[in-house]
Amino acid sequence: MDMEPINIHLNEHAGIARSGEPIQLGVPISKGTLQSHEKLQLINSSNNEVIKCQSEPMVFWPDGSVRWLKLSFLVSQAPSTDLTLNLTKADAEADQQPSPIQYRFEEDILCVTTGLSEFRFPMGELRWDTSQGEQAPAISQEVAVTTTSGEHCSTVMDTNWHVTEAGPISATVSAEGSWQAPDQTRLARFRFSLRLFANSPTVELQTCIHNPRRAQHPGGLWDLGDLGSIYFRALTVHARLSNASKTWLTPGLDQPKLESDAGKQLYLYQDSSGGDHWHSRNHINAEGRITTSFRGYRVHNADELIQSGDRASPIAGMSNQAGQYVQGSMKHFWQNFPSAIGTKENVLILGLFPADTAYPYELQGGERKTQTAWLHYGENSSALYWTQAPLVPTLDPEHYEKTDAFDWFETERPRDLLDDLIQEGLDGESNFFAKREVIDEYGWRNFGDIFADHETLYQADGESPYISHYNNQYDAIYGFARQFALSGDRRWFELMDDLARHVSDIDIYHTEEDRSEYNNGLFWHTDHYLDAHTSTHRTFTRHNETSSTPGQTGGGPAAEHCYTTGFLYHYLMTGNEDSREAVFDLVSWMVALHEGEGGFFEQVFALKKYELPKLQAFLKGQSPTVHRFPFTRGTGNYLNALMDAWLLDPSGLWLSKAENVLDNTIHPSDDIQKRDLLSIETGWSYLILLTSVARYLRQRHQLIGKDEHWSYINLAFLHYIEWMEQNETLFLSASERLEYPNATWAAQDIRKSSIMFRGAVSCPEKYENYAKKGKIWFDNTLTYLANSHERHYSRVQIILLQNHGFHRLRDVGTFNKAQDQIKNQPFGSPNLKWSVLFRRIFFRLIRALITFSPSREVAWLKTRLK
Structure with a gap:
């Protein structure tokens, strides 16, 4: 298949004459257009000069063709000029001179x-x-x-x-x-x-x-x-x-x-x-x-x-x-x-x-x-x-769209209020660069992180702002990457690159010596509405008598704070291997956190935590569900991390693990009312999980296609969409039920509208209902934020960045009526059977015995007793 020329743009912005400046970037490639053995050439469009380049596949499509390519070359450019290079396939007989290296x-x-x-x-x-x-x-x-x-x-x-x-x-x-x-x-x-x-x-x-x-x-x-x-x-x-x-x-x-x-x-x-x-x-x-x-x-x-x-x-x-x-x-x-x-x-x-x-x-x-x-x-x-002042190469945003580099990425669209709100992150008085100056977010440990200025909301006038760090909550790295691809504005690239480098070094806990549920995990942002003091970027400090979370005064990396998609895109767009390593470090941590690493004591405690409550429910005459994973953002983050790892390593077991999570989390016949999702303070984060389920459906359909399991999960997803359409309201409409009723909750409502839009895509016969509800929520949310003095806060901005694009209904009809495949087929009950519970208990006990060793048990105890 022919490959159309790919434009790479270089803008010399600093007035510097450049000679042999090294450039490295990631280039997405359309499915089926480039095989790993095919050669490429880079041509200066202004004079047709061939520029030597070096390329290496980073990710492949399921058919074996190259999906993302790492490209390197040296460029010379006059001050204050623009240069466009065209990447094309090289002639098979083209002269390939030996490398001087x-x-x-x-x-x-x-x-x-x-x-x-x-x-x-x-x-x-x-x-x-x-x-x-x-x-x-x-x-x-x-x-x-x-x-x-x-x-x-x-x-x-x-x-x-x-x-x-x-x-x-x-x-x-x-x-x-x-x-x-x-x-x-x-x-x-x-x-x-x-x-x-x-x-x-x-x-x-x-x-x-x-x-x-x-x-x-x-x-x-x-x-x-x-x-x-x-x-x-x-x-x-x-x-x-x-x-x-x-x-x-x-x-x-x-x-x-x-x-x-x-x-x-x-x-x-x-x-x-x-x-x-x-x-x-x-x-x-x-x-x-x-x-x-x-x-x-x-x-x-x-x-x-x-x-x-x-x-x-x-x-x-x-x-x-x-x-x-x-x-x-x-x-x-x-x-x-x-x-x-x-x-x-x-x-x-x-x-x-x-x-x-x-x-x-x-x-x-x-x-x-x-x-x-x-x-x-x-x-x-x-x-x-x-x-x-290094050059920042850019690609045409249409190329990202054509190659399906991002989900729900559309370039031919009118600008809207969401775009205007997001642009404040660059051009507003309290933009992301200006935030750095407030607490001097510089120095070898701090540079690249985001000042969490929303944590100062309840401080008294004239009080020095809390030292508060954001640590990539809600995946600002991904939001910055997406905006850079859309706009080509180098400032978005700088924010993405600075934050990715900071988080991969400072915010990930790079050790193998602590408990498995901490090792290589991502630290939370620093404590809500409190000063970080000497905890640096590690959440909990001895200088605060209590945490912002009632009853909690300490802790460590946990499932509800894990964001990998930004690292995925930072690696794909720059070729930075540290970000690829971060994806696998974090997903391995999440697997250990949810599945364990083996050992007698670990399995005994897991039995107590997961299986014993269900056994007690049976003995009381109740009917516990088959679900093992909570319906929260922690499970959503786990599913999302597994999907990111699967995209980088399609040959691994990541997809099967992701589908195991889904099978043990969501069911087409769930009694949703029993999940108490409308208890806002404890239930709101189910929205993040449903967003991850929607991403699974799209990625699985795109890369493998539809099958019975896909249709089963799609039915379960639509079951929750229908419930949301009938039961959900905007968070601030029930502000009396919120401990801190502020603009963050309005920003979180953007998740509801994005899920409804994706429900419309997945269910064409309910398209009008779901799209209408999503549009109402979307417009009300943005109108509220546009009139709020809190709209510039980091957390508000980053939630909007993370959820940009989902309101564009380009994919309508993609899934057609896939759920009809199994609509009339039995899919069982979400209630747990005695036989299934005993099987779970049996396998835990077998795993405990197989993985038992005195040294493992001593190490497990030591990391928890210190």
């Missing part, structure tokens, strides 16, 4: 050549040498970590240097291991990679420092100072250039270059964000002391302070008389403060975690931080300017 092993050294340079990676060491030409001495580089007392740590490699990806455009060399203190204790884990580019003097570095230990979290409280934390003084990258003669530093793209002799230290240190609230309580340590010492950055030449300012985006470099050069840059330099860059005694220093701070760094149990930097081995001092 080659690698080999010389004894215990991995050697990689790029056409301009050779890189040598000695096994067992976190360092490498770079050489250009045979005569000049090599530039030596290393990654260094020091303890709180300033002692240098050694490295212990778990996975030695190896090539993880290679092609005609780039190769990635990676290593993993641990830093070890002089007393032989393991301080922290690391993951490090270099991306090398063909015939390019630029390399990209990515460094991740990780504390794999569990937090002790006594009482379910997660404050700084926990016994599971680790502490260190500095993490820096050093590039040593022999006999350096000159050094220079540019604090920002619009500032003049500062120059010095190599014998003098030329050094820029960013201590705080430089914003008006640089001294915010957001930056406290375990003792409650604010860690920022002064506003912005300072530049020293030797001992002389020569410049200061608020926010630096610096580049520094050095050269010698032999004609060698090295310069460096760091991504989001001031945003991820503390940061430093400069030169000292023939060494270029990139201070990812510089030693200049007033206090050592604390990395909480299961916490990590990934940072990106670049090195360039050329003379042009503006060669790395692009790193401070």
Whole structure:
């Protein structure tokens, strides 16, 4: 099948001349149009020049054709210009020149050549040498970590240097291991990679420092100072250039270059964000002391302070008389403060975690931080300017629609009030970027997260706003991704990318040492209407006497806060492997949370929680339902995570697990009244579950087709749609039943209208009824929000983002009357049978015996008794 050219647009917005800037993006492909063995070519539409590119399939359609493709290339572009590239299939006979990137092993050294340079990676060491030409001495580089007392740590490699990806455009060399203190204790884990580019003097570095230990979290409280934390003084990258003669530093793209002799230290240190609230309580340590010492950055030449300012985006470099050069840059330099860059005694220093701070760094149990930097081995001092304002490639929104990249995604439609409300997130007075300034949502641990300004609603006038973090509730990452695809506005991309990177590092609990229902789980947003204090982004703190949830003063990651679809799309749109890993970490956590991992004690407690209440109901003469999973957002999040994993890995068991969840949650003959869904405070989140059921129906139909099981679930879904149409009302119409009757509840009503619209799609004979009810709810909700002073709050905005598009009825008739397939067929009763209950009990006992081991049981008890 022919593939129409795909347009890739590049807008040079920063007035920078770009030469060989690396671009990586994900491109959706229509079903059946591209096979993994077929070659592609990229053509500059303005001059028909062929640009070399590198591609790799990320996701496949059920027929084996490519569904999403990771595309990489290098581009040069003049300042303030627009460029359109066309991606097409290459001729089968097209000349395929060998890649200049080659690698080999010389004894215990991995050697990689790029056409301009050779890189040598000695096994067992976190360092490498770079050489250009045979005569000049090599530039030596290393990654260094020091303890709180300033002692240098050694490295212990778990996975030695190896090539993880290679092609005609780039190769990635990676290593993993641990830093070890002089007393032989393991301080922290690391993951490090270099991306090398063909015939390019630029390399990209990515460094991740990780504390794999569990937090002790006594009482379910997660404050700084926990016994599971680790502490260190500095993490820096050093590039040593022999006999350096000159050094220079540019604090920002619009500032003049500062120059010095190599014998003098030329050094820029960013201590705080430089914003008006640089001294915010957001930056406290375990003792409650604010860690920022002064506003912005300072530049020293030797001992002389020569410049200061608020926010630096610096580049520094050095050269010698032999004609060698090295310069460096760091991504989001001031945003991820503390940061430093400069030169000292023939060494270029990139201070990812510089030693200049007033206090050592604390990395909480299961916490990590990934940072990106670049090195360039050329003379042009503006060669790395692009790193401070990289190009953001965009695709035509019609291409996303044509390829079914998003559900319910339509481009040819008039703008409406929902679009206007969402646009306030970019252009309103309290837009998502402006929110960052309120509590100074910056610094290495905070940057990328969203200030939860809705939590300040009930504060007194003039009171300092609570330090409150949002942690991706209701999947803001997904909402940002969808708006970026629709609009091509780079600001949506920045919000998506910043948040995805923050959540994958800070908000996911990266440990295997805690209880299974916590390991690799996603922490909740910080506590409602309370200050986070020293809990950072981990919900519960010892400084609050009680939680906003009555009767709860502590806890950890839980099923009702799990959002994976944003990570799915961040991976698909950028190729960022950390987001792919996040999807599988979170879905594996959810499986362990709901299904367990095995073990005698675990199964005994599961029997008590799930089967014993049903047995007691039988003994009382009642008829318990077959359902095992609650009708809540927790089950909806579980189902949604399984669907995301299935899209990434169709060969796995994710779909069968998803259908098992459905079979044990919903039934076409459910007595819905008994589920008490109209008790707003406890029942409202069933809307999230029904949204996930609707997504399952659409994805399953699209990828596999309809069968008896699909029709069974569709009937069950329509059973609930009919009940909603007859019984549901808008939340604020019963405001007296709400503890906090505010605009969040109005925003939640958008879920009701979206479900009704999807019910209309699924049931054409009831289309008019369901669509009319959905439209009434939709219009009333948006009218209320448009007149509310709370419409700019983070939670309101993100609920709207998550539920955008479902009111477009493009899919009418897609399912036709599929439910007729089994309408007259028996589908049993939702009531549990004695035989089914005994079978469940039997299998739990068998699993308990099979998986029993003393060490497992001891470990299970230990993680729950601490």
